Amino acid sequence: MRLDKFLCDCSDLTRSLAGKLIRQGEVVVDGIVVKQPAFHINEQSQVEFDGVLLTLSQGNRYFMLHKPEGYVCSNEDPDHATVFQLLDEPAMGKLHVVGRLDLDTTGLVLVTDDGQWSHRITSPRHECAKTYRVWLADPVHSDAISLFADGVFLRNETDKTRPAQLELLGECEARLTIHEGKYHQVKRMFASIGNKVVGLHREQIGTLALDETLAPGEYRELTAEEIALF
Missing domain, CATH: 3.30.70.580 (Pseudouridine synthase I, catalytic domain, N-terminal subdomain)
Incomplete structure (x- = not known):
């Protein structure tokens, strides 16, 4: 593999910047400064940049x-x-x-x-489900369950939303599962029935729930x- 490509794959550097740094003598291969971006390295080569030994991550993350x-x-x-x-x-x-997720929305990412x-x-x-905990400005009426299950028209949309599952958790609190990802969809769905979302937290994507041991951040x-x- 070329040295400049290896440097890019191990960092956020562009190919041109990696080449520039190599030509400036910032990269060491097996203890020797190498200034040729096209220099070829192998699996046994030890490459150092900024005093750090670089390694390629194995597989996806x-x-x-x-x-x-x-x-x-x-x-x-x-x-x-x-x-x-x-x-x-x-x-x-x-x-x-x-x-x-929006700036003011918390939860699973x-x-x-x-x-x-x-x-x-x-x-x-693929209609992957996303489940949200929702806090509302006004009480949620029970007829919202059937409305969301049938789909609602969002402002400036010509088609109804796909069927969504609404569970009432309190007078102004609910859990909503949707199967699409329209722009600001949860907020717009509640706006369509005259209510305002004041708090939004994503609990789950598909069957994967947010790890309860993870603190915010x-x-x-x-x-x-x-x-x-x-």
Whole structure:
């Protein structure tokens, strides 16, 4: 493998920046400074950059994060902190969020570098369920259960939402399971029946529930069994 490609694969560097750093003598291979980006290394080569021995991650990576309020689900944002600031992993630029949450929404977020895996979760064709705990400004009437089960029209939408399951937990509290991911869907569904969401927390994606031991801002790797759920 070329040295510049190896450096990119082990970091967030672009190919051009990796080449520049190599030419500046910032990379050491087997104890010797190498200044040729096209220099070929093998599996036994020991490559150091910034005094750190680099290794390629083996296979894809999968994480569960308990998203706190006030973070956006983007790799970069000029105005807000991003969920990636809560992670401490190599090659962060290769990771992406599987199904974003709003700035003020908390709960389960999945992060991976496996595009096919995330597509199986987010593609409308797979109808992967997402379950939310919802707090409302006004009491929720019991007829909302059948309304959501039949589907409701969202503002500026021509088709009804897919059938959703609503469970009333209190006068102004509910649990809602949807099978699609329209923009601000949960908030818009309750707006369609004249209510306002004042708190929103994602508890579950498919059959994968948020680990109760994770405090807001904490994350962990998924187990092999959890990865295989999707």
